[in-house]
Amino acid sequence: MIEVEHLSKIYGSTPAIQDVTFKVEPGEILGFLGPNGAGKTTTMRILAGYLPASSGSAKIAQYDVHEDSMAVRRRIGYLPETPPLYPDMTVEGFLHFVARIKGVARKVRRDRVNSAMERCNLTEKRKVLIRKLSKGYRQRVGIAQAIVHDPPAIILDEPTVGLDPRQIIDVRNLIKSLAGSHTIILSTHILPEVSMTCSRVAIINRGKIVATNTPENLVAQLAGGSGYELEIxxxxxxxxxxxxxxxxxxxxxxxANKDLPPNRSQIRVVSEPGAEPGRDIAAVLIGAGVALYEMRRTRANLEDVFLELTTAEKILPIVDSDASESSSESATEAEETTT
Structure with missing residues (x-):
């Protein structure tokens, strides 16, 4: 559905993104992660036709973003970080306005607007002025305008930024409900949200894609945080x-832990990918007469992966979601690449 190949954007002599390549399959939700200034928004603006690329290509629904810009725009819904809303219009009036701009035929326009409001839980707010809505409901209106023409691809740039926890859950559930019938790229800084929402992740750092895989496989590839914490x-x-x-x-x-009782210490043990040495650790310590007060299993998560990839010059081999049969194979490939 979405194919990006060797995409670059250079401002003067400063590259914003370099050689960005990834794919998003139909019906998939791709989490697009990266620190501030990594190139997430630049990439999304290029895909939305808002910015031209310096080199490379991007296709959405087999249409080239540069050569078939209008065809692409009819097939995408785009929500920038700040929703493009008219505060003095009602929710329903605004969505009718957007539907007309996006070329929705008159005979189906009302149905499309009603469907967008229902999917975004806005029906009860249809006659309310947008300026009177809470931030959470404004985000819903922003998503509704992105889907009102029923596009096959949706691009969401930080859709939950500034929302409270309840609003984040509501918007997250809304995005998950769109999967299958829509292909979605979701940019966010909230890593647990990616784990719970996205089927695959692309991580960009300093303008370059450093990893693309499922959240589970990425954790398996970089299992440096998996192991045990001991108190002895x-x-x-x-x-x-x-x-x-x-x-x-x-x-x-x-x-280091100053709160431990006298003579006690805390140790972190990091295991190799796929290894389960807990039993041997306990046996060797107890056999040597070391008092083992606590042994707690720790597991790597997406945050560990994100921090490792964005704080070091490391790039993982790009693996599609169906290219790896098991996490152990992924871990082996990563180990051979990074050692």
Whole structure:
């Protein structure tokens, strides 16, 4: 549905994005992640026809964004970070106005407007002036204007920014309900939202795509945060040495914790992808007479992956969602690439 190949945008001598390549399959929700200034909004503006690219190509529904701009615009719904609303219009009046601009035929226009309001839970607000709506409802109106012409592709740039937790949940559920019948690119800084909403993730850093995969496979590829946290009473240095030589251990380190009782210490153990050394860790410590007060399993999450990829010069091999048969295979490929 959406194909981006070697896309670049350069302002003077400063590249905003460089050689950006990714695909979004029909009916899929792609989470587009990156720190501020990474190039997320630039990429989305190019896809929406708002900005021209310096080089590369982008196609939506097989139409080239540059060569068939109007055909593309008829097939996308775009919600920028600040919703393009007219505050002195009613919700219903605004959506009728947008539907006319987007070329919705008169005979189906009312049905499309009613459908957009129902899907965005705006029916009870149809006669309310937009300026009187809360921020959460304004975001709903912004999404409604993006889907009122029933486009096959929807581009949402930070749709939950500035919303309270209840509003975020409502908008998240709305976006999930659009999947299947629409292909969606969702830009957001809220990482748990991506895990709960998106079927696949693309991470951009310094204008370059550094990873594309399912959230689960990305965590498996970069399992550096998976392991155990231990609280012991005994020789910490000796305990670390005993653990470090066990199979499946990547590294062992101390955790500073001033709140621990005297003579106790805290240790973090990071395991290799796919390894389960917990039983061996407990056995070797207890066998050596080390008092093990607590042993807690820790798992990597999407935040760990995001931080690792955006704070270091690391790029993972781009893998489509169906290209990897198992997370262990993904982890092996990542290890061979990054070592």
């Amino acid at each position: 009473d005994g020789d910490e240095e000796a305990a670390q040495q005993m653990i470090q030589v066990l199979p499946g251990i990547r590294f062992v380190e101390s955790i």
